Structure formats: C-alpha cells, structure tokens
Amino acid sequence: MNPQTAVNAASLAQPVIIATRESRLALWQAEHVRDRLLADLGLRADLLGMTTRGDQILDRSLSKVGGKGLFVKELELALESGQAHLAVHSLKDVPMELPEGFSLVAVMEREDPRDAFVSNHYDNLDALPQGACVGTSSLRRVVQLKARRPDLRIEPLRGNLDTRLRKLDEGGYDAIVLAAAGLKRLGLANRIRSVFEVDQMIPCAGQGALGLEVRTGQVALAAALQAFVHQPTWLATHAERAVSRALGGSCSVPLAAHAVIDAAGVLHLDVALGHAGDPSQPLLKGHQQGLVSTTAEAEALGEAAAASLRALGGDAYLAGSAAL
C-alpha cells in the first residue's frame, strides 16, 4: 500500500458497506471487492446482501419485465439512503444510463468475456443433432445461435447459475449457453464443454467485467476506487456500452458488442444486431478500430459502430424488437 493511498483511506468511513445481490455469483464478486479493499487499500468492508426485483421475477424473460435495471435498483436505493457506500455489479447488468446521482467509478479487469457451451452430451454447437433444444433467455444469444443453426429449438432459461445448471442436469435441454466468466468465478469451469470464439458469438457489452457504483459526490471513496480501474477494460467496456446506448440499449434488443485493446493501444470493436421479431433476418455486423486512450475516444468508436449498424438498416431491426 503506498502512503498516499493510506492517507486517503484514513478519511473514509469504515467499514465500507458493499451492497450486493445474494446469488452465489454476486456474493463471490462482492467478496472479491471486499478482499481487494483490504489487501490493496487497507480498507475494512462488509457486505449488505439484498434481493432485487430481477431475482424475484423468474418466470418471465427479463426483456419483457423491464430489463437490466431490475438488478441494480434496490442496490441504488441502499446507496441513496446511506445504508451502503458501494454497489458491486456485473457490468453487463448495469443500464447504459445511470440514474441522476449515481456514478460508475471503476471497471475492474475482466474475466473471460466469452460465452460458454454447456452440455452433458455434446462437445459444441456443431455436435448438436438436428432440432436439438438449447436453453437461453438472452435475445443476443438466440439470434446468434439461430444464425448458425436455424434448426435448433431455443427454450427460455432463467435463474441464477446454479438453477440453470440444475435445469440442464434435469434433462430439460440438450445444451445451455452461459457466460464463461460466471462459471469460472464459481469454480464451475469444468462444466464448460467449449467456449464460443468471439467471432462465432459476440458477447454482450460489459460481459465478464465488474462495475463499481457509488453515489455521485462520494469523492474520497471514488478516488480510492480508482486503484481498481483496469484501464484497458475501462476503455473497451465504455466503447461497448456506447454502442448499446446509441441504439437505445435495452434488453429487448438483441445486440452484441465486444472490444479488446491490443498492445499498441488500438481498440478493436465488433458488433452485431439481430432482429428479435424475426430471427430469420440476417444478423447485421460491424467492426470499428482505432487508437484510443480516453473514455471519449472509446465512446466515439462505439457511436461509430452504432452508426454503421444503422447504415445497414438497423433502425428497422430496432423497431421490430421494440414491438415485441
């Protein structure tokens, strides 16, 4: 710990209270941040577990019940009331626009951003027999699966990771698709039969990364949390999130956006947009790349990628998705 950090830390209320959902993955992530606060910054932290609407509504697709904000709202209420100081989120569950008064102050180094193919019988998508049943409730995954395998029967699958794996094991599906990051964090990497390469299944904006949110104006805490910002992940995820924001960024849009920064500082951004209303429509795809070193430059690249999707006819796709 450097002395400057220690001085900043000393001025903070302790313990730092971390608001978190109570799924096993959310707890793992919050504990990870708690442990790093202590190890890297000498700050004591405790968890405040909460249940969100997104955890309660399990029988409907999230795209139908209000989308991503459902996982973060209760945590924000805890920040607002002062019950908690910090919320730890899977960045991909964080809406593109935070409500007034809240700030995303750090994005930590990302885990594997790819999607995983999980099955008890088949090694990968190509090995699935004609008409096999695949579980996922993500429109982004549905349209990319359908693009490669129009014959598949895709069935809804919700719940936390353990629930989804149990539903697979009970025989309800031939395979399911999950984020590799969540499985790895929970020590379930052995369940992954294969990972989809990014060009086969472009991940969701922010997939695999953790976002840290505080109330705007928590200057000392925000400053301390800068120690956790992983700049390549910050820039990549801001480019990805800018694509989603520019296209109206809700769960009802089957949008994929994934960026990486190479050693030379060039950000490579891949995007894909599907038609939720008519999966037989071809995926629209785009790519942008450029040297970026600031958040604004990363976001500009994301906006250019969104514009390229619109130029391919993306507005009709977005209108079709909104009608669902």
Ligand SMILES: NCc1[nH]cc(CCC(=O)O)c1CC(=O)O
């Ligand atoms: N949508 C739920 C969700 N939010 C974060 C993860 C996994 C971890 C991550 O991507 O950071 C998952 C599960 C999944 O998509 O399979």
